[in-house]
Amino acid sequence: MDVLYFAWVRERIGLPRERVETQAATVKDLVTELRAREARYDAAFADTTALRVALDQVLADFDAPLAGVREVAFFPPMTGG
Amino acid sequence: MPVRVQDAVFDAGAELNAFTGAVAGAGAVVSFTGIVRDVDGGLRDMLIEHYPGMTEKAITGIVAEARVRWDLADALVIHRFGQLAPGAAIMMVATAAPHRAAAFAAADFLMDYLKSRAPFWKKEVTAEGADWVAAKAADEDALDRWS
Numbered sequence: 001m002d003v004l005y006f007a008w009v010r011e012r013i014g015l016p017r018e019r020v021e022t023q024a025a026t027v028k029d030l031v032t033e034l035r036a037r038e039a040r041y042d043a044a045f046a047d048t049t050a051l052r053v054a055l056d057q058v059l060a061d062f063d064a065p066l067a068g069v070r071e072v073a074f075f076p077p078m079t080g081g
Numbered sequence: 082m083p084v085r086v087q088d089a090v091f092d093a094g095a096e097l098n099a100f101t102g103a104v105a106g107a108g109a110v111v112s113f114t115g116i117v118r119d120v121d122g123g124l125r126d127m128l129i130e131h132y133p134g135m136t137e138k139a140i141t142g143i144v145a146e147a148r149v150r151w152d153l154a155d156a157l158v159i160h161r162f163g164q165l166a167p168g169a170a171i172m173m174v175a176t177a178a179p180h181r182a183a184a185f186a187a188a189d190f191l192m193d194y195l196k197s198r199a200p201f202w203k204k205e206v207t208a209e210g211a212d213w214v215a216a217k218a219a220d221e222d223a224l225d226r227w228s
Contacts, residue, residue: 077221078197
């Protein structure tokens, strides 16, 4: 699946998007896998209450299943308007 | 129901006149324009990042929800991204309805949801550096008014 990062999450991880091969069942499981990769991922995902997630461009929960999902995006709370 | 996400400058006055001129069956038009605010006099630029694809979908969904809740003749949302100077218009909403109560309420609703549910992130650039603008708890709480 494609994993996208925005705002300070993108800056902390150091890239805007990447292709991730994973068997993770839920968003939470994917976060655990990413955190285990490198310190920059571990730092970016240290506090998931400060993050939001979208699955195929729709806001979701960290408990949400990933079956059939093509695009996962992580970002801080939005500041539009 | 035009929704535009763009990096180009827009003329809020001209957009409002065009919107008002094209709408049929409305007795009231309400508009809001958000501008880049320089609180301490030190702001050089505001950088706005967004999530292409999701942004348009999210705004279209918010406008559709407003049209379910209120009797609107039309609605307009324009939101910029990219590099904006202090004083520049960031975004505008306009709502048209048979009566003013619906037009005011729908514009208020659209603003509350655009703030917290449309995937934009603001970064302020000053002489000291650049900082992401943190979301405010009050903005999230504002959504409770509509539930």
